[in-house]
Each structure stands twice: as C-alpha cells, then as structure tokens.
Amino acid sequence: MIGEIEAASFIGYTVRALQNWRVRGGGPRFVKVSARSIRYRRRDLIAWAEALLVSSTSDMSKAA
Template identity: 55%
Template sequence: MSAEVDESWTRLADYVAGIVAGHIRENPPVATPWLAPDDAAAYLRLTVRGLEDMRAKGTGPRFHKVNARVVRYHRDDLDAWLLSDGGARG
C-alpha cells in the first residue's frame, strides 16, 4: 500500500472513531443488574444446565420469570445465594 492509501485509511478510521466516541458519550450504556441464565451461570461459575436443574429443584438462587420463556437473575440475589448455605452446597 502506498503512503497516500495508508493516510486515507487512517483519516477514515479516526473519523469513524470520533463518531462512535460521540455516540457513546451522548448515549452511555446502562449496566443492568439483571442477568440472563447464561450470564448468571458464568457469574456463579456454574453450567447453564446446572443452574436450570437447581431452578427446577428450588435449590438455586432466587430468579424472576419475565414471561413463560424468559428468566432473569438479579446480581444481588446471586451474591446472597453464594454467601448462603445454598451456595456452599450448590
């Protein structure tokens, strides 16, 4: 590649980076304490299947059903479960 082409790509990359940075500044991501089962399992260092089994048996951390197919875990509930006897047995 020639120096002119390299400079063009660098200018384009800087321009795009500026647009993205401005968008993030104006619309910062909102961290949510609500985790999907796969994220909750990773947080607890468990398998998704293990978390599902505990949910079915009523032995795992507290969870919330958003609807018939969507389950969410609150990070505070996961921490509380980890600190409880349930977390030691899980």
C-alpha cells in the same frame, strides 16, 4: 438483571445447573419474566453464594 448464561458464568456453574435448580429448588432466586424468559439479579446470586459459605469441612452439614 442478567440472563441465565451470564448468571451461570457469574457464579461459576453451567446453565444446565441453573435450570435444574429452578425445577428442583436450592439454587439462587430468579425472576420469571415470561414462560421462556428467566432473569437473575446479581444481588440474589451473591446472597445465594454467601449463604453457602463455610469455614471448614466440619461446617459442611450446615450448608446442605
């Protein structure tokens, strides 16, 4: 498992984006180790990114 800084770098987003997704939903799955410790599994980050793949701009409505 990796921390949020490494996870953000791995998927090309900011730590703040990960934090917002944790509150609002829509982001990759995460593990809440304790109240102040969040971890991500690489396979969950990859699965989340794979679920967002589209072939063309007309496919964008499927991703949202």
